Amino acid sequence: MPIISSSAGTSPRLEPMPRIRAALAALPLASLVLGGASGCSIDLPDPRLIISHRVLAIRTAVTTPLVPEDAELADQPKAQALPFETVTLEPFIVDESGAVDPDELDIVWIACELSISQSLFACIQDAMPLTLDALPACEAPSLADLQSLEDGLPELPSPCLIAREGSPEYVAPLSANVLLSGAVELTMIAGVPEGTDTDTCARELLAGEYDLPDDCLYAVQRLEVGPIEQLLVLAESFGAAIPGFEAPDPEDVPEADRNPRITEVRVGAINDQGQQIGNAQIVSAGDLVEVELGATLQVEVDSPEEDLQTYQVAVNNGESYEDRQETYEGDWYVTWGELLAGTSDDPQSYNQWTLEPNDQDEEDTPPEGRARMYYVVRDGRQGVNWFWFEIAAVDPEQGE
CATH class of the missing domain: 2.60.40.2410 (Uncharacterised protein PF12988, DUF3872)
Structure with a gap:
């Protein structure tokens, strides 16, 4: 028996960052750990063996939708967000002792608007070198913005600081860049207890360094913004058509990614x-x-x-x-x-x-x-x- x-008891696929890929060459492309591999000559452990802090996934979940959701979808929240919708960013962090409460770590979250030609991590990489203190706070869009679009969509600071907490809320932005690319890059940086502190982890990465501290946690995830067709239909119903975009028939609006x-x-x-x-x-x-x-x-x-x-x-x-x-x-x-x-x-x-x-x-x-x-x-x-x-x-x- x-x-x-x-x-x-009690209790994301993230892509390796291209700029530090030389330091991660021995990790599988699906690896979520962007720290802990600072030298190619090191014999890396089995990637399925958890022996220290690891970020295995980041979940984006819409918690304040523009359109009320059916009750049966409560356990299957949208991973894709419309501008103005509030999204909870939840990392799945583990170590050899179990799942780690994100609020027990000092975590920095950075948003960067991807252009239509950029791959994941290219946005923040193109902005380097950066300093954490110089990052502006991310601005939450206002529905009033839809009433004053004669001069076009607003330009928002990018990259910007979402928050410094375990599982923050983030309001999906409204800008011409986001509407064209349909995505925001989310970067997570954290130190670990009795290891390198978060400020050092952030300073090394944002400066564009290749040889990063072994114990820092770095992860990047894409937040899809849309379906844009849904936003266009909603904007038109408010009498605020978005310049340069034509609203489709409501029946042609695709279902959001869940x-x-x-x-x-x-x-x-x-x-x-x-x-x-x-x-x-x-x-x-x-x-x-x-x-x-x-x-x-x-x-x-x-x-x-x-x-x-x-x-x-x-x-x-x-x-x-x-x-x-x-x-x-x-x-x-x-x-x-x-x-x-x-x-x-x-x-x-x-x-x-x-x-x-x-x-x-x-x-x-x-x-x-x-x-x-x-x-x-x-x-x-x-x-x-x-x-x-x-x-x-x-x-x-x-x-x-």
């Missing part, structure tokens, strides 16, 4: 033939599950297939559009033990976790008898969600 009991859900997670032990032993348990985020050392767990995570959205992408140099459907992309991480796979791509995603040390584990048993598993699911656009739980390792002889 490898799984003995469980008890309730964050995926995780509806159920099941954990059960399997034997050497892959057959389940006993009944799998449904676990909640942060739960503690007692497991015998040497056991292999099968972990299954459900993200509903019906949540996958269909969207359009431009083809033939923008002359036409074609439909695409989102696809789930799951990433798995552990603090100790052996994973069967690092990724998965099904609505019912699963992995196997063997509670035996792998080649890079320094101890034969989990430190202090605890190990954690982290899972991040993305929808192929900007939507993201995550889950984690921990195990208490029990000696099989003591469990008899």
